[in-house]
Amino acid sequence: MSSQIPMTRAGYERLQEELKHLIRVERPRVVDAIAEARSHGDLSENAEYEAAKDRQAFIEGRIQELNDKIARAQVIDPAQIDSDKIVFGATVTLFDTETEVEVTYQIVGEDEADIKEGKISVTSPVGKALIGHRVDDEVQIRVPSGVKVYEITDIRYE
Known part of the structure; x- marks a missing residue:
């Protein structure tokens, strides 16, 4: 099935x-x-x-x-989600603790992912690492260049 x-x-x-x-x-x-x-x-x-x-x-x-x-x-429909945790559909703002740059991503399905539009797949390493976290959590994400540490500054469902 x-x-x-x-x-x-x-x-x-x-x-x-x-x-x-x-x-x-x-x-x-x-x-x-x-x-x-x-x-x-x-x-x-x-x-x-x-x-x-x-x-x-x-x-x-x-x-x-x-x-x-x-x-x-x-x-x-992300607008119907009422959660303080990151789940599918969330638009998440992250603060890179090393570069001090803020980035925003929406967590979407595999077919919708487009990094140029700020949409990352729920199955990507970043997407997987963010799921279940809340605002002010620090998340360590393994990327090709090493480990990035992000602080979650905002979660929206729109």
Whole structure:
């Protein structure tokens, strides 16, 4: 039996939009590309045909993957969470005790993680280390460059 995949409403909607785009736009486009490549004759030496078939296989695989993730999605609305601890969906502000720099991350599902947007996966080393902690806790997190020590200065659910 498959396990549920936690994600925010925004992450769930992004997956649905990608699925719609693949089904409505990309799938018909690749079918047309295959038909066009077939019209050029000999398929054994037809690079366009091979590329289109590869693209089709990728699209169909991604459609299956998205359908599976959407079916197993456990949508969590951070605004509905009332906790003083860090749990999935929390937006956490951390103070790096070494560099004295403050950073803010939202803890999200794997498919939503994007460090440029300040979103880290609940399954990442940082995400795992933060879960269950409270404001003013000091957290040691093992990162590739060693151990970072952060003080939790704020937890929000929005």
